[in-house]
Amino acid sequence: MQPSVAVTLALVVVLQMLTELLVARHYGAALVFITPLALLVVQVSAPEPVAQLLLARGVETVIGIAVGVVIAVLTRRPPHDAPDPDDP
Numbered sequence: 001m002q003p004s005v006a007v008t009l010a011l012v013v014v015l016q017m018l019t020e021l022l023v024a025r026h027y028g029a030a031l032v033f034i035t036p037l038a039l040l041v042v043q044v045s046a047p048e049p050v051a052q053l054l055l056a057r058g059v060e061t062v063i064g065i066a067v068g069v070v071i072a073v074l075t076r077r078p079p080h081d082a083p084d085p086d087d088p
Helices: 007-021 027-045 050-074
Strands: none
Touching: 007 027, 027 050
């Protein structure tokens, strides 16, 4: 069941307001509202079934996590060893 246009627009307005209130103080908390806001705006402009949307976003999220982990592992610096006090 798709929400009506009025309900969707009301959600967009509320999420945008909450995002604007939080983004300056705590970006991480604002992301909680930015993500559904972006999904709602996309849904308004190009509607697709909710299950298909969630599956696509889930797959994209897993791919993004995998790429981030691979890059983090490949660019990780080895830990610095403490200097040996007996080494001249």
